[in-house]
Amino acid sequence: MELRHLRYFVAVAEELNFSRAAEKLHIAQPPLSQQIQDLEAELSVQLFERTKRRVELTEAGKIFLAEVEKVFEQVHQAVKAAQRASRGEVGKLAIGFNSSATYSVLPDLLRQFRQHCPDVELILRELTTSQQLEKLQQNQIDLGLLYLPVDTNELKVVSVLKEPLMVALPETHPLADRAEIAIAQLINEPFILPPPRLGEGLYSQIMRFFDRISFHPKVIQTATLLQTAIALVAGGVGVALVPASLQNLKRTGVIYRAIVPTAPEVEIVLAWRQNNLSPVLQRFVELVL
Structure with missing residues (x-):
């Protein structure tokens, strides 16, 4: 029949x-x-x-x-x-993202995609850059929002945000009344940095900036998540260089100041496997880029 x-x-x-x-x-x-x-x-x-x-x-x-x-x-x-x-209108999409993306591009990207594809199940995972690269290679996530550098030819990479770094200080810091701060003024300050391994994307960009100006920070503490770094700044543990979008994280006891003369920029990219043929992934990329 x-x-x-x-x-x-x-x-x-x-x-x-x-x-x-x-x-x-x-x-x-x-x-x-x-x-x-x-x-x-x-x-x-x-x-x-x-x-x-x-x-x-x-x-x-x-x-x-x-x-x-x-x-x-x-x-x-x-x-x-x-x-x-x-057409990529139903199915699942696993997205990794770094912590600063939650205060910058991630909400807008998700909102834009949701408006067109409300029936897609989004699986969201907050991961460091190195963790995202590992999960991408293992096919455990479809898409990553991560920091450059990305050192592999297996991934398609598209920039979605460039923003300057700023200094996060305790509000009681002697330099708190300055509108702008030169890095040289922080030569004796204790720094909170991402760990070299887990936070290698942001860590690499910060260290390249320090190398370029021959600045040697006194690192007293590492913090994997930027929220943790800001909490430590609020507690008076030290100062931190963070993306400008972290100003959207309103934390009592913390102020943000611009870096002069030239603030270094960090770059967030969308990355996905070149061989990932998922229609949902392709639809997401078409809609948000």
Whole structure:
């Protein structure tokens, strides 16, 4: 039994006339009659009462029609689901993101995608840059929001944000009344930095800046998450260089000051595997870039 046999049956059941049903189906009447007979033989059930003047459904035919209509509705829904899946409108998308992205690009990217694809299940994981690179290579996330540098040809990388670093200070710090601060003024300050391994993306960009100006920070503490670094600044443990978007994290006891003469920039990128053919991933990239 094929779907076409069921279509033929529905057409005859709706028209209760083989000639009109054949015309509707754009086939000749004799083949249609033969197909219905074959269907009845396969089912071992008479579906129609036929006389020279009329065609009517038998009781078995009426029940069969109701069930066949359900089948066609399910087929219709299956086709729609497959088409939506091919357009990336349903499915799952696993996204890794660094902590500063939550205060900058992540909310807007998610909002934009949600407006167009509300039925996609988003799996969000806060991870450092090195953790995201590892999860991407292991196919455990589809997409990463992470810091440069990204040292692999296996990933497609697109920049989504460049922002300056700022100094986070305790509000009671002697330099708190300055609108801008030169890094040289912090030569004797205890610094809170990302750990070299887990926070290597941001750590690398900060250290490149220090190397460029021949500055050697006195590192007293490391913090994997920027929220933790800000909490330590609030506690008077030290000062930290953080992306400007961290100003959106309103933490009592912490102030943010611009760096002069030239503030270093950090860059956040979207990264995904070159060989990831997920329609949901492609849809996300199309919508947000």
